[in-house]
Amino acid sequence: MALRDPSKTNGKDIHEPAFWKQVPALKASGRKFTFLLTEKSGQLPSQGDFYNYEVLEDRKTSQIIEVRYGNTHTSWSRYEAYEDRIVPLSYRTDGSILSLIPIFGLLIAGFFVGRRVTKLLRQKLAVA
Numbered sequence: 001m002a003l004r005d006p007s008k009t010n011g012k013d014i015h016e017p018a019f020w021k022q023v024p025a026l027k028a029s030g031r032k033f034t035f036l037l038t039e040k041s042g043q044l045p046s047q048g049d050f051y052n053y054e055v056l057e058d059r060k061t062s063q064i065i066e067v068r069y070g071n072t073h074t075s076w077s078r079y080e081a082y083e084d085r086i087v088p089l090s091y092r093t094d095g096s097i098l099s100l101i102p103i104f105g106l107l108i109a110g111f112f113v114g115r116r117v118t119k120l121l122r123q124k125l126a127v128a
Contacts, residue, residue, distance in 0.1 A: 001067055001079060001086060002044055002053045003033045010038075017044040017051040017067070020088070035081035036063055064089070 001018055003026070008014045015037060018026065026033065037055055044051035050070040056078075057064040066078045075093040079086045 001035070001077060001081075002037055002051070002065060003035065004037055006032055006034050014038070015042065015044050015053070017046055017049075017069075020086075023086070034083050035065075035086050036083055037065065037081070 001020065003016050003018050005014055005016070037053065039055075040058075041052070041054040044053060044067075048071065050068075052068045052070075054066050054068075055063050056066055061082060063081045064078065065081050066076060069075045069077070073093055075091065077088075078090045079088045
């Protein structure tokens with residue numbers, strides 16, 4: 001999700017990314033922030049990860065925001081943002097490159113099983 005520092009009026013560091021689990025700690029810290037964003041879309045500053053946000057609906061008291069995260073996988077998070085709280089609406093992910101490891105494992109196992117079956121069939125045909 002995206003946060004905005006209300007003490008700043010513009011600049012690259014006005015918005016920043018945050019995780020859902022960080023919200024209680026952020027509120028307890030006493031730091032001033034809001035979940036309402038000032039721009040319709042943009043990129044959030046981050047060290048190596050890619051966060052893009054888009055305000056899909058802008059109402060008087062709330063916004064529907066979609067945040068796209070990208071690095072080893074891509075995920076989309078959509079939520080309704082208010083001044084002081086958020087309501088999660090949806091989340092989806094495309095998995096990651098690591099989700100392909102079981103498939104490669106099955107392909108390798110299938111290769112060795114096929115070789116073994118072929119060897120056994122050749123031995124049986126040679127005896128006959």
